[in-house]
Amino acid sequence: MLLSALLFVGSGRQEVIYVVNTGYQSMDSVKLADGTKVMLGAGSKLTYPQKFSGSNREVKLSGQAFFNVSPDKSHPFIVKTKKMDVTVMGTSFEIFSYDNDKEVEAVLLTGKVKVAISDNKKLEGKIYTLAPNEKLTYSEEKGVNLTNIDADAYSGWRKGKRMSFKNETLQMILNRLEKWYGQRIECDPQLAEYYRFTFTVHSEPLALILNYISHSAPLTYKMVGNNHYLIELKH
Structure with missing residues (x-):
């Protein structure tokens, strides 16, 4: 601070x-x-x-x-x-x-x-x-x-000083991950509003979080630029 x-x-x-x-x-x-x-x-x-x-x-x-x-x-x-x-x-x-x-x-x-x-x-x-x-x-x-x-669940991050998501949309999660890691994560809005996830972020690198998301839904991710990720539907 x-x-x-x-x-x-x-x-x-x-x-x-x-x-x-x-x-x-x-x-x-x-x-x-x-x-x-x-x-x-x-x-x-x-x-x-x-x-x-x-x-x-x-x-x-x-x-x-x-x-x-x-x-x-x-x-x-x-x-x-x-x-x-x-x-x-x-x-x-x-x-x-x-x-x-x-x-x-x-x-x-x-x-x-x-x-x-x-x-x-x-x-x-x-x-x-x-x-x-x-x-x-x-x-x-x-x-x-x-x-x-x-x-209470939506603002659960305030309790343990770490991000915590409970059945939240991917869109909401990505907005907060971008601020937490200072990196851009792009995803089609319709796709991001469709999928929901529950997990807590501790000290994991962003790539590990995106890997978890891609293994929990039919999604894939890739780096498309410096500090810039893209999440897409698996083909």
């Missing part, structure tokens, strides 16, 4: 802002000034103040994080990402929203969250309220989609 501190001076006061960056195959936990606990996934960046001030508790995220927010009804907790803003009072939820990704997610474990899409003028002003075990998925191409899931 790389922690940086920035000092901002304005309006007669000083404000210290922390920036936390996690590397590949790395998960790190952070405790904020209000007691909120954050678990960061690989390749993630969290920006937050040394002390919260004003009417809101606001942080910025690029990446994957699980938040366990300390309750404070008078000061909503807001997570701002490039594509969406998530507002809560006190609850636990996951956000998967890397700046350069076309598709982002918000998953609610407990409590209630409100999600506003921030990069689409057609959805401006529209608020989506999630109940426990609901997942919101957004992309500019497909819009917003709400589905019911087992949120």
